[in-house]
Structures are given as C-alpha cells and as structure tokens.
Amino acid sequence: MLIERADVIVTSPGRNFVTLKITTDDGVVGYGDGTLNGRELAVASYLTDHVVPLLIGRDAHAIEDTWQYLYRGAYWRRGPVTMAAIAAVDTALWDIKAKVAGLPLYQLLGGASRERCLVYGHASGKDIPELFDSVRRHLEEGFRAIRIQTGVPGLDSVYGVASSAAASIGDDTRYDYEPARRSALPAEESWDTRAYLRHVPSVFEAVRGEFGEDIALLHDAHHRLTPIQAAKLGKSLEPYDLFWLEDVTPAENQEALRWVRHHTTTPLAIGEVFNSVWDYQHLIREQLIDYVRSPITHAGGVTSVRRIMDYAAMYQVKSGMHGPTDVSPVGLAAAVHLGLALHNFGIQEYMVHSKQTREVFGPTYEFAHGGLRPSEEPGLGIHFDDDLAAKYPYEQAYLPVNRLQDGTVHDW
Numbered sequence: 001m002l003i004e005r006a007d008v009i010v011t012s013p014g015r016n017f018v019t020l021k022i023t024t025d026d027g028v029v030g031y032g033d034g035t036l037n038g039r040e041l042a043v044a045s046y047l048t049d050h051v052v053p054l055l056i057g058r059d060a061h062a063i064e065d066t067w068q069y070l071y072r073g074a075y076w077r078r079g080p081v082t083m084a085a086i087a088a089v090d091t092a093l094w095d096i097k098a099k100v101a102g103l104p105l106y107q108l109l110g111g112a113s114r115e116r117c118l119v120y121g122h123a124s125g126k127d128i129p130e131l132f133d134s135v136r137r138h139l140e141e142g143f144r145a146i147r148i149q150t151g152v153p154g155l156d157s158v159y160g161v162a163s164s165a166a167a168s169i170g171d172d173t174r175y176d177y178e179p180a181r182r183s184a185l186p187a188e189e190s191w192d193t194r195a196y197l198r199h200v201p202s203v204f205e206a207v208r209g210e211f212g213e214d215i216a217l218l219h220d221a222h223h224r225l226t227p228i229q230a231a232k233l234g235k236s237l238e239p240y241d242l243f244w245l246e247d248v249t250p251a252e253n254q255e256a257l258r259w260v261r262h263h264t265t266t267p268l269a270i271g272e273v274f275n276s277v278w279d280y281q282h283l284i285r286e287q288l289i290d291y292v293r294s295p296i297t298h299a300g301g302v303t304s305v306r307r308i309m310d311y312a313a314m315y316q317v318k319s320g321m322h323g324p325t326d327v328s329p330v331g332l333a334a335a336v337h338l339g340l341a342l343h344n345f346g347i348q349e350y351m352v353h354s355k356q357t358r359e360v361f362g363p364t365y366e367f368a369h370g371g372l373r374p375s376e377e378p379g380l381g382i383h384f385d386d387d388l389a390a391k392y393p394y395e396q397a398y399l400p401v402n403r404l405q406d407g408t409v410h411d412w
C-alpha cells in the first residue's frame, strides 16, 4: 500500500490548525495534526516544501522507517517545527494502519488499560467569585480534575485566565481562554512574581474550603519562576494536595528541577514545549518530575511519545499530555488512543474545542464520568470536512509576550 498523495490543510475555524491528510493508492485516508500555535505556516511550509515530496510512493505501512527517515534523514534534528511536521506524518500513518486493520488505534497500541482517560478542565477567574463560578460549571459538567488559574491583585491580566473577550471567541467556547489572539502583533501582559507568590496559596486555600478535598487540583506556573521561587511555591501549596504543579521554571535547563525537587513534595509536571525524549533524559532518570507533558502533536507523533512514555515507565513517571485548544481534535484523538493503552497514563488535559472546530474535524471521542474515551471506529475516529475547512482561511494570530513591570521581557 503506497502513499499516493499528501495534502497540507491550513484552516481556521475559530483558531488556526495545520492538518496533514495522507491518501494511499487504494484510497485509504489518514489525518495527522501539526499545529504549532502562532507559527503554523512554518510547519505548513516544512511539510509542503520538504516532506510531502518524500512521502509520495513510500510504503504507507512502514511507520517506523518513515519516522527514522524524516528524523535522521533531515540531518537537522529535533525542534518544534520539525517534530510537529514528523508528528503529522506519523499520526496520519497510524490512522491509516488502524483503518486497514479495521480496529480503533488503541487496539494496535496494546489495547485498553482502563475504561477511559481521566481529563482535567480549565477553571479560571479574575477573582475568587469568578473562579468559583467556573469551578462549579466544571463540576456540573462532570469534571473530576480541574486546573485553577486566577488574576493576581495589582496585575491587569494574567495568561491562562479567561477574559470576556476570549470567552466570546468561536461560539460555545464558554469560559476557556484562547492561547493565541488574532492580531497583527502579540498582546503584551505585565508580571510581578512576588505578588503572584503571595496570592496563589490563598486561592487554593479558598478552593479547598469551598469545594472540599476530593477534586484533583492542578496549577500552571507557565515557566515564570526561578528554581528557588518555584521551590517556595511548591512548599506553600503542599497543604492543598495538588495533583500537579506545572512548568515552574523555563524548561530549557533540566538541572533546575533538582533544586525544586529537593524542597517540595508537590508533584511536578513539565514538557509541553519539549519535543523529544532527549529533553527528558535527566528529568526522568533522576525522577525530578512526575508527569510528562509532551503532546503527540509537538513531539514527533504516536511513535515517539510512546517511546518517551516507555522510558518514563521505568521511573514511575506518568503521562499528562498537553491538550489546549491549539492541539487539534486529530491530535487529541491520537492522545486519547495512546492514553487508553499506556500502562503509565496519568491524566489528559482537555480544553473543549469550539463548535466550529468540532464541525470541521468531526471527532468521535466521548466525554463522560470525568474522562475521554475514543470511539470504536477503525483508526483515530475523525471525520474531517474538507469543504467546510476551506471556508475558514488562515488568520494571523500570536501568543502573548510578557514584561516585568519595569519593561523587561519575561517568560510568560
């Protein structure tokens, strides 16, 4: 079975997505996600100009060989653009293999290890009453794990907190924020670490006081802290029993996590910006983290995320794949298939896509009892609507940048 064509589809049903559609000579079609938020066209060009010509005529079943050919063959290894492009190819080929086998993808990955994949939703509010409303809505919808982000007194806006403008993006994107805003230039936010560190413990105290001990609570520090600030935050949150504290320091320096780890028992998650197993080498071997955040979309596809998770399993490190709205329903479907099969699955992030996005991608995974389960359809379970996708052309959008109050550019 040979690859006959590969089409790169850039569509923007509420936000931008890059999708690869591979068609075989006997007419089987597979989809892969290569969306890189705010840099989508770089992946589209990498695929169109450099990868698609290599795919035509290749054996569609040779997934491992194609992965190695694109990874080693390019000479220029790793990096988010390359690994998102490889992910798109790899995921589309797994979709095809599972369709040909007549099985849902998770069956090819070892079969189900559980009923469904526990997911966490995003509650946020500029203050405690708004946050409580958002937590309540999540509980009513059946979420059992919730990420908590709030405004910080003295700061105008904080990334990860839905504003009324963000809430109106798409149609039913009720209360989640949109990571990248459509604009000619990135929005600028301002930041004060001391104010943040003073405020966050009181937020978790209030949430535990109102909603009790049962819900799993998570928090994302979004790379903004030094190791010693992160250690302080982890310690101050210990009484509130977090499921995890995410991205406490900029991710480039793996050794920084040693300092954090030695000071706190709050579980740590990291890696949404990592794209290969090498980024985790010391973190996993030294057990400096508890959860791996790489999504299939940004880390080379099902093949290489599976490799990271098998390495992590030896060290009791679990999965916690990134699943914001900028991972498309194709990427999320792949994550749910892999998550269902992995023994060391931990949790899956689930930011519900807008109605427009769901109409274009036609995902068939289902949310119930606080978790996602893929459908029993062969392949990923995606019904992509090409005609509808063509009605939503690319629109320039940027992630924000962050500055300290004196104007210095800071991690956001």
Ligand code: GCO
Pocket (backbone or CB within 6 Å): 037, 160, 179, 220, 222, 272, 322, 323, 324, 325, 326, 349, 399
């Ligand atoms: C998360 C994230 C996202 C990212 C976004 C970047 O934990 O979901 O931190 O909000 O910032 O996906 O594109």
Ligand code: MG
Pocket (backbone or CB within 6 Å): 220, 222, 246, 247, 272
């Ligand atoms: Mg994050």
